[in-house]
Amino acid sequence: MSCNGFHLPERKFSLRSKVLIIIGIILLIFIAAVLPSEGAVIKNGYVIVEKGDSLSSISKQIFGTTNKWKKIQEMNELEGTTISIGQKLYFAVELSRADQLKVANVAAYQYMKDWFMRRHGKHKYTLEDNSWDWAMAPMMGQRSPQIHYSIWESRRRLEWIDLVEVKMSIAIKVKEKPEHVLLLTAIAEQESGYRNLDGTHSEKGPFQIKPTTAAHYLKDETPTNSEFYFESFLEDIENSTYASYMILKGLGLDKKPLRKVIESYNGGSKKKEYANEVLERYKKLQSIYTKTAIEFHRRGVSGIPEMTIF
Numbered sequence: 001m002s003c004n005g006f007h008l009p010e011r012k013f014s015l016r017s018k019v020l021i022i023i024g025i026i027l028l029i030f031i032a033a034v035l036p037s038e039g040a041v042i043k044n045g046y047v048i049v050e051k052g053d054s055l056s057s058i059s060k061q062i063f064g065t066t067n068k069w070k071k072i073q074e075m076n077e078l079e080g081t082t083i084s085i086g087q088k089l090y091f092a093v094e095l096s097r098a099d100q101l102k103v104a105n106v107a108a109y110q111y112m113k114d115w116f117m118r119r120h121g122k123h124k125y126t127l128e129d130n131s132w133d134w135a136m137a138p139m140m141g142q143r144s145p146q147i148h149y150s151i152w153e154s155r156r157r158l159e160w161i162d163l164v165e166v167k168m169s170i171a172i173k174v175k176e177k178p179e180h181v182l183l184l185t186a187i188a189e190q191e192s193g194y195r196n197l198d199g200t201h202s203e204k205g206p207f208q209i210k211p212t213t214a215a216h217y218l219k220d221e222t223p224t225n226s227e228f229y230f231e232s233f234l235e236d237i238e239n240s241t242y243a244s245y246m247i248l249k250g251l252g253l254d255k256k257p258l259r260k261v262i263e264s265y266n267g268g269s270k271k272k273e274y275a276n277e278v279l280e281r282y283k284k285l286q287s288i289y290t291k292t293a294i295e296f297h298r299r300g301v302s303g304i305p306e307m308t309i310f
Contacts, residue, residue, distance in 0.1 A: 045090060045091065045092045045094040045297060046088050046089060046090045046091065046092075047061075047062065047088070047089050047091065048086060048087070048088055049083050049085055049086060049087040049088075049089060050085060051085055053085075054069075054081070054083070055069035055072055055073060055078075055081050055083065056069045058072060058091075059071070059072060062091050063091075069081075071091070072089055072090075074290075075090050075091065075290060075294065076089050076090055090294050090297065094297070095293060095296070099296070100178040101174075101175065101177075101178050101181065103178065103289060103292050103293045104178035104179070104181035104289055105167075105170070105181055106292055107182070107285065107288040107289040107291075107292040107293075108167065108170065108181050108182060108185040108285060108288075108289075109167050110288060110292070111185065111284065111285050111288050112163055112166075112167055112185060112189070112194060113163075115189060116159070116160065116163055116194075119193070120156050120159075159193070159194070162195045162196050162206065162237070163194040163195075165196075165238075166188050166194045166206050166237055166241065167185075167194075168238075169237050169238040169240075169241035169242075170185060170188075172238065172241075173238065173241045173245055174241075174245060177254075178289065179286075180248075180253070182282055182285040182286060182289060183248070183253075183258075183278075183282055184207075184241065184244060184245060185281075185285055186278050186279075186281035186282040186285055187207060187244065187262075187265070187278055188206045188207055188241075188244075189281055190274070190277055190281060191206065191207050191208040192205075192206045192207070194206055196235070196237055196240075202231075204230075204231060204234035204235060204240065205234045205235065205236075205237060205239075205240030205243075206237060206240055206241075207240050207241065207243070207244035209234055209240060209243050209244060209247065211228075211229075211230035211231045211233075211234060212227055212230075213247060214230045214233065214234055214243045214247070215227060215229075215230050217243070217247045217250045218230075218243060218246060221246075247265065248265060251264045251265060258279070259275050259279065262274070262275040262278050262279065263275045
């Protein structure tokens, strides 16, 4: 007796059964869509909104509290609290420390350039203009498209040169934390408007540092502690930037409340007002940094290009 295998009888569904199965599948899909979401889908630094989500519920899911919904609102530049299914909302920007510093330098330079434009009006001081050669040509006796400059125009060009040098120096000297880049930028604006000035009480450079103060905080790093040496030392913008940074660290930067550190940096009778103004600038810089970082993050950061001045 031969055996060709065991066969189950073929099962046939009636039309009624097929209709019921289709209706059941449709009901399951409908129920799944109507039921509340278990929460927004969390990705690398952002969430994808699902049905039933709100800014408060997303805040609860991410931060463990509903109180940080405004942070999500601000980071995504939402005018209100309305969000939609499938929307991508950023709550953090995942960048390496090196990329964070690059973003900070880009953001700080954008802030400084915007500040300069507001101060002097729209002008052609841009990265594409080779600003250094363009500004220095008449002072170096070289040919230039514009030979005759008013005193105001020459001053504006010199201030642009100082601003660019301050930004370059911060980028070179501040390598630890992106927030330090932003803080130095705010202080340079507060102290001098990014100009390499001599103060009324022996202060030097864009950060307005007294030679005696620099001598105290850099006594272990320089060949001499004399005030005369530091008068010349601080006239170099890169040295002035480094001295400012070391003074802030010596005053307890990252160890003490930032307001106290800033008040100590000024130390005058109006130190509280001074700190308020620096912190207001610092807050604006942080906002620009966040927007810049999100933009890079959205693009998929594969290495942010180094900031170039010329």
